[in-house]
Amino acid sequence: MKAFHQSIRWRIQAWYGLLLLVVLAGFGAAAWWLARDNQLAHVDTDLRLRMTSLGSAIFSRGFSSMSRKSSSSSRFTKESDTTSPQELRRSPGQRYWFGEQEGGYYYVVWTSAGEVRYRSTNAPADIPYPDAVTAGSRSQTRQRDQWRERYFIPSRGYTSLVGVNLEAQLAAGRKMAWQLIFAGGGILALGLGFGWWLSGRALKPIGEISAAARHIAGDRPAERINLTHGCRELVELSAVLNETFDRLQGAVTRQMSFTADASHELRTPVAVVLTQIQAALKRPRAPEEYRDTLHICERAIQRMRDLIESLLLLARQDSPDATPRREPCQLQVIVDEAVTLFGIRAAERQARIVQQIEPVEFTADARQIVQVITNLLSNAIDYSPPAATIQVAGGREGANVVLTVTDTGPGIAAEDLPHIFERFYRADKSRTAAHGHNGLGLAITRGIVQAHGGTIEVTSRLGEGTRFTVRLPAGAARNATDEPAPEPVVMVAA
Amino acid sequence: MRILVVEDEPDLLQGLAQALREEGYAVDGTDDGEEGLFKAINSDYDAVVLDVQLPGLTGWEVLAQLRQARRTPVLMLTARDTVRDRIRGLDGGADDYLTKPFDLEELLARLRALIRRNSGQASSRIEIGGVLIDTTTRQVYRGGEPIGLTAREYAVVEFLALRRGTLITRTMLYEHLLDEQESTLSNVFDVHISNIRKKLGTDFISTRRGHGYCIE
Numbered sequence: 001m002k003a004f005h006q007s008i009r010w011r012i013q014a015w016y017g018l019l020l021l022v023v024l025a026g027f028g029a030a031a032w033w034l035a036r037d038n039q040l041a042h043v044d045t046d047l048r049l050r051m052t053s054l055g056s057a058i059f060s061r062g063f064s065s066m067s068r069k070s071s072s073s074s075r076f077t078k079e080s081d082t083t084s085p086q087e088l089r090r091s092p093g094q095r096y097w098f099g100e101q102e103g104g105y106y107y108v109v110w111t112s113a114g115e116v117r118y119r120s121t122n123a124p125a126d127i128p129y130p131d132a133v134t135a136g137s138r139s140q141t142r143q144r145d146q147w148r149e150r151y152f153i154p155s156r157g158y159t160s161l162v163g164v165n166l167e168a169q170l171a172a173g174r175k176m177a178w179q180l181i182f183a184g185g186g187i188l189a190l191g192l193g194f195g196w197w198l199s200g201r202a203l204k205p206i207g208e209i210s211a212a213a214r215h216i217a218g219d220r221p222a223e224r225i226n227l228t229h230g231c232r233e234l235v236e237l238s239a240v241l242n243e244t245f246d247r248l249q250g251a252v253t254r255q256m257s258f259t260a261d262a263s264h265e266l267r268t269p270v271a272v273v274l275t276q277i278q279a280a281l282k283r284p285r286a287p288e289e290y291r292d293t294l295h296i297c298e299r300a301i302q303r304m305r306d307l308i309e310s311l312l313l314l315a316r317q318d319s320p321d322a323t324p325r326r327e328p329c330q331l332q333v334i335v336d337e338a339v340t341l342f343g344i345r346a347a348e349r350q351a352r353i354v355q356q357i358e359p360v361e362f363t364a365d366a367r368q369i370v371q372v373i374t375n376l377l378s379n380a381i382d383y384s385p386p387a388a389t390i391q392v393a394g395g396r397e398g399a400n401v402v403l404t405v406t407d408t409g410p411g412i413a414a415e416d417l418p419h420i421f422e423r424f425y426r427a428d429k430s431r432t433a434a435h436g437h438n439g440l441g442l443a444i445t446r447g448i449v450q451a452h453g454g455t456i457e458v459t460s461r462l463g464e465g466t467r468f469t470v471r472l473p474a475g476a477a478r479n480a481t482d483e484p485a486p487e488p489v490v491m492v493a494a
Numbered sequence: 495m496r497i498l499v500v501e502d503e504p505d506l507l508q509g510l511a512q513a514l515r516e517e518g519y520a521v522d523g524t525d526d527g528e529e530g531l532f533k534a535i536n537s538d539y540d541a542v543v544l545d546v547q548l549p550g551l552t553g554w555e556v557l558a559q560l561r562q563a564r565r566t567p568v569l570m571l572t573a574r575d576t577v578r579d580r581i582r583g584l585d586g587g588a589d590d591y592l593t594k595p596f597d598l599e600e601l602l603a604r605l606r607a608l609i610r611r612n613s614g615q616a617s618s619r620i621e622i623g624g625v626l627i628d629t630t631t632r633q634v635y636r637g638g639e640p641i642g643l644t645a646r647e648y649a650v651v652e653f654l655a656l657r658r659g660t661l662i663t664r665t666m667l668y669e670h671l672l673d674e675q676e677s678t679l680s681n682v683f684d685v686h687i688s689n690i691r692k693k694l695g696t697d698f699i700s701t702r703r704g705h706g707y708c709i710e
Binding site for chain 2: 208272273279283296300
């Protein structure tokens with residue numbers, strides 16, 4: 001059996017059942033106690049009344065008892081009164097207060113010496129002499145097993161005691177207790193049953209959510225949890241889960257299409273190489289033909305290599321712990337390095353690079369920023385006509401470093417602009433611009449910029465050229481003309 | 495046979511075109527979809543090798559529009575290999591579908607099959623009288639003996655044999671056996687035909703004066 005004590009439903013049921021039990025038990029016990037107290041109070045009142053009447057009977061008899069020797073009532077034996085307890089003769093009205101028919105009240109009267117003087121016929125045998133009363137009163141009530149007795153010990157004279165057998169009441173009390181227990185048990189059972197049903201209903205959506213989530217994770221990733229009514233918490237939970245599924249599905253789709261795109265991109269250069277080689281091998285050829293084939297293969301394989309490196313870069317960017325190194329950089333140095341790397345290509349296309357760089361220092365991963373600039377320069381040079389001029393400008397803007405790369409090339413169409421940073425997107429859609437462009441350069445560039453906490457924007461109009469603007473938080477940057485930042489203070493434990 | 499190759503990857507286009515020419519085909523090539531469609535509609539190619547991912551008009555669009563005008567056999571080349579794409583291609587009117595990277599030999603064999611099917615031929619070996627033409631090896635035998643034909647001569651023989659019983663005009667010969675860059679000298683084929691007759695017998699090819707040629 002499953003560990004049922006770990007189920008919410010069972011736990012709720014257990015706690016709720018416990019609570020209900022405690023409440024019912026408390027209530028029942030209180031009711032029973034109250035009833036009992038009430039009853040005892042009645043009995044005590046009766047005892048008091050009878051005590052009073054007994055007292056007056058004794059009193060009216062008392063003097064006559066002292067003068068019993070002078071009386072010839074047959075009620076009294078010739079022996080000493082102390083050896084044979086007598087019934088007190090009472091007035092007809094008082095007689096009815098004692099006896100079996102009047103609730104079983106009895107009385108006993110002792111002399112101050114402790115000998116029984118009077119007793120009622122229904123008094124139980126062997127009633128022990130009462131203990132001394134507590135200070136402050138002369139009469140007291142005691143409970144002796146099932147007998148409840150009230151006694152009065154005067155400073156002088158007879159001790160009187162009135163009592164009653166509570167057996168009936170006790171029995172009734174026990175009966176009431178059982179009745180309460182059964183009633184309580186019944187209510188508890190009903191309550192538990194109702195609670196079980198209620199918790200089942202409340203938790204049913206959880207089962208539905210589980211089932212739906214299992215489907216979504218399994219073979220139906222486009223489905224979502226359909227829970228719009230029901231308790232708010234579970235509806236909220238469904239909404240949150242659906243949102244998470246959307247995001248996960250988005251990530252998976254992007255991943256899948258990225259992988260698909262990547263493999264497509266690789267298929268073409270592989271096809272080139274394969275066709276070239278297979279065609280070359282079909283018949284004997286002159287060395288120049290072989291050389292041509294080998295050059296073409298080399299070109300294709302370099303494309304593959306560039307693609308692989310770009311893909312690895314992107315994959316690394318995608319991984320969660322891709323925080324760039326932070327080192328102090330000087331903007332001018334970085335730009336110069338990028339321009340130098342580009343010298344050959346620029347010369348090939350007779351492009352001119354004009355720089356306008358303010359002295360700015362900032363913290364970033366120098367190598368990556370160089371790559372950003374080379375990417376932008378590469379785009380500018382390759383998509384501009386020959387002998388174009390490209391402007392690179394950079395400076396400080398508030399807390400940011402700003403860098404712009406502007407060309408006067410053909411520009412980018414408006415419908416392409418929102419997409420150019422996407423992976424494998426090529427605005428000209430023709431692979432004939434294959435200067436090693438695989439559509440990943442801008443995606444990588446944006447990835448680097450964003451990893452540094454910066455932004456990259458493009459403005460362009462067809463026929464008017466293109467400008468890329470990169471903004472990076474300068475980190476601990478300051479202009480070279482400012483005074484240097486204070487040296488960090490290192491506290492060394494003495 | 496004349497083939498049109500529409501492929502936007504220049505190295506692949508060049509490689510394919512050259513391989514096909516070495517197989518004896520007349521080959522035209524283009525890297526643009528619209529230009530490819532234009533060419534395919536305006537000339538009677540024996541087969542078109544069509545890449546799916548093209549700039550401008552995509553391969554799908556070229557295929558759809560071509561099919562409205564011509565029944566030219568089309569072999570699609572693509573980097574997409576899902577079953578769905580294959581089905582789309584084949585249902586869209588393509589006659590065959592190859593994914594890149596492909597084996598060159600397989601491409602050549604499939605092209606041969608396409609062309610053969612288009613001519614209503616069941617077998618790759620054609621027998622006419624005592625002459626046997628093996629289209630896979632591009633060899634011709636007469637009475638069991640292999641006959642040496644030049645590439646052009648073989649092309650003419652194969653073309654006429656696959657259209658056996660049909661009258662073949664000179665224009666058709668120009669259209670199907672020369673690519674667009676070759677200049678058309680009006681009697682180049684007469685020379686070929688006469689050479690063929692010398693090698694395979696005078697009644698191998700009949701002449702219809704003023705109209706054209708025919709293999710009965």
